[in-house]
Amino acid sequence: MPPISRHRALITGGSAGLGRALAAGLAAQTSRPRPGAPAGDGWDVVITGRDRARLDATAAELGPRVTAVSGDVTDAGHRDQLVEVVEGGLDLLVNNASTLGTSPLLPVQELTSAVLRHVWETNVVAPVALIRALRPFLREDAAVIDITSDAAAEHYDTWGAYAASKAALEHLTLTLAAEDPAVRWYAVDPGDLRTQMHQDAFPGEDISDRPLPETVVPAFLALIDRRPPSGRYRAAELAVLAA
Numbered sequence: 001m002p003p004i005s006r007h008r009a010l011i012t013g014g015s016a017g018l019g020r021a022l023a024a025g026l027a028a029q030t031s032r033p034r035p036g037a038p039a040g041d042g043w044d045v046v047i048t049g050r051d052r053a054r055l056d057a058t059a060a061e062l063g064p065r066v067t068a069v070s071g072d073v074t075d076a077g078h079r080d081q082l083v084e085v086v087e088g089g090l091d092l093l094v095n096n097a098s099t100l101g102t103s104p105l106l107p108v109q110e111l112t113s114a115v116l117r118h119v120w121e122t123n124v125v126a127p128v129a130l131i132r133a134l135r136p137f138l139r140e141d142a143a144v145i146d147i148t149s150d151a152a153a154e155h156y157d158t159w160g161a162y163a164a165s166k167a168a169l170e171h172l173t174l175t176l177a178a179e180d181p182a183v184r185w186y187a188v189d190p191g192d193l194r195t196q197m198h199q200d201a202f203p204g205e206d207i208s209d210r211p212l213p214e215t216v217v218p219a220f221l222a223l224i225d226r227r228p229p230s231g232r233y234r235a236a237e238l239a240v241l242a243a
């Protein structure tokens with residue numbers, strides 16, 4: 001019998017939306033997580049989120065490979081707790097938890113400094129702090145996926161705070177790729193998804209035509225399996241890898 005070698009992922013914001021779908025997709029993988037890895041292992045997944053009851057319920061639904069650690073990514077104490085949980089080693093970090101700042105979204109000139117700081121703390125400062133804290137525990141061939149948005153590259157009316165934070169996150173991700181090539185660094189735009197965050201961006205609107213987050217999971221799994229060079233990717237183009 002070959003030794004069982006389970007891989008470990010940490011997904012921030014794993015109780016809903018894209019993070020939940022990714023956690024489910026990874027936890028369901030029973031074959032080798034990447035070419036060359038020992039067979040018969042798959043992924044153990046740590047998920048986070050502020051609403052403890054919802055997070056625990058998600059972990060219970062997704063099964064024994066999924067562990068819930070509740071907390072807010074902007075809280076340094078919570079990040080220390082995550083370090084304790086994964087200090088045995090980590091193969092994948094997904095910085096997915098994020099905020100729009102306000103719902104409805106506001107024009108730049110109506111954004112308070114408090115809103116801007118909150119968006120920055122959640123979408124930029126926290127992911128980088130988590131990377132800094134977890135880097136010593138990233139195993140050989142580890143990957144970091146920072147979830148971005150098409151808003152990072154476009155200038156949509158009222159999306160300024162969120163979009164600028166995603167542009168900053170992308171820039172930092174690709175700078176990390178230049179600084180630390182031992183890790184694969186990805187900024188991935190999942191595309192529009194039918195989630196609470198998307199509904200909050202379009203309050204009162206019917207978003208039922210947007211695809212469910214589960215539809216982009218094969219693209220993410222293909223990225224994790226195939227490990228193309230570090231860079232910015234759209235889930236839509238990764239779907240080709242998945243095909």
Ligand SMILES: NC(=O)c1ccc[n+]([C@@H]2O[C@H](COP(=O)([O-])OP(=O)(O)OC[C@H]3O[C@@H](n4cnc5c(N)ncnc54)[C@H](OP(=O)(O)O)[C@@H]3O)[C@@H](O)[C@H]2O)c1
Pocket residue numbers: 012013014015016017018019048049050051052054071072073074095096097098099122147148149150189190191192193194195196197198213
């Ligand atoms: N939906 C879209 O159309 C779309 C498009 C482009 C990019 N994205 C990106 O995709 C990612 C996921 O978005 P989503 O639409 O799946 O959102 P979602 O359905 O609202 O889920 C967000 C998840 O993050 C958690 N979370 C939020 N703030 C947190 C915090 N401060 N600390 C810890 N956990 C936190 C939430 O749980 P709690 O509330 O309990 O903390 C929840 O589990 C985000 O990075 C978003 O910017 C989404």
